[in-house]
Amino acid sequence: MQSVECKLAKIGDEYVGKMNVVANVEIGPMKCQPWLSRASSEEVSMLSLVTFPDPGVDGGHNYCRNPNRDPDGPWCYTGEATGKGLQYCQVPLCFEAYERSAVDGDPAVGYPECLQTEMGKEYVGTVRKTDTGKSCLNWSSMNSSLEIFRDFLGFDQKITYDGHFRFGKAALHQDFCRNPTLMKRPWCFVTHLGDWEHCEISYCPTNPSEINPAKGQNQ
Secondary structure: OEEOOOEOOOOOOOOOOOOOEEOOOOOOOEEOOOHHHHOOOHHHHOOOHHHOOOOOOOOOOOOOEOOOOOOOOOEEEOOHHHOOOEEEOOOOEHHHHHHHHHHOOOOEEOOOOOEOOOOOOOOOOOOOEOOOOOEOOOHHHHHHHHHHOHHHHOOOOOOOOHHHOHHHOHHHHOOOOEOOOOOOOOEEEOOOOOOEEEOOOOEOOOOOOOOOOOOOOOO
16 A cells, blocks of 8 residues: 655645655755744745644744645745755645556555545545445446436536546546535446445545655655
8 A cells, every 4th residue: 555645736735744855956856944944034934833734833844835825835945055945845636646546556545535525526535335335337337328317417518528537537537436526425326327326435534635655755
């Protein structure tokens, strides 16, 4: 089982992982500085420590964060010697990092084997059975018969069936529970006639993106 550190969206202001190294094409890997060592800088002086998603920031805290909700995502300071100071961290998006590992047969530990929201549009885990224990069918196997249940299940007729799924291809999601439309929670088809059922998936903890860092992530 592979562990993945990730952010839920590009802004990543909820990220509480352990990444503390940024990549620079000119200089190479650079270690982040502790946030409190830069308390006098303009950016940090305008921030309150309560804006950090962590329960507390001590002198050793040098992990990538986004306390000012920078639209480019989590960042950190890497030192005046670089001439750049602030650097952005290459924290992957959870659904991209996890789904690729799941498709490769090596699902990650932690998010997203849980729900961030009740609707679960973000869910890309590997549950493949319904509330009643029925096995899910492959999403791609339903493509040819979609028209008979499109209106009832909320598939948008303006876009293709594949277009409802992340990465634009239903086959990538195999027979995993998903919510490609706007149902109340993740679901799947259980017959080729269009019968479907919801899936039983637990909710994530308070800080769902706080999961074990990948090997070699930190230095």
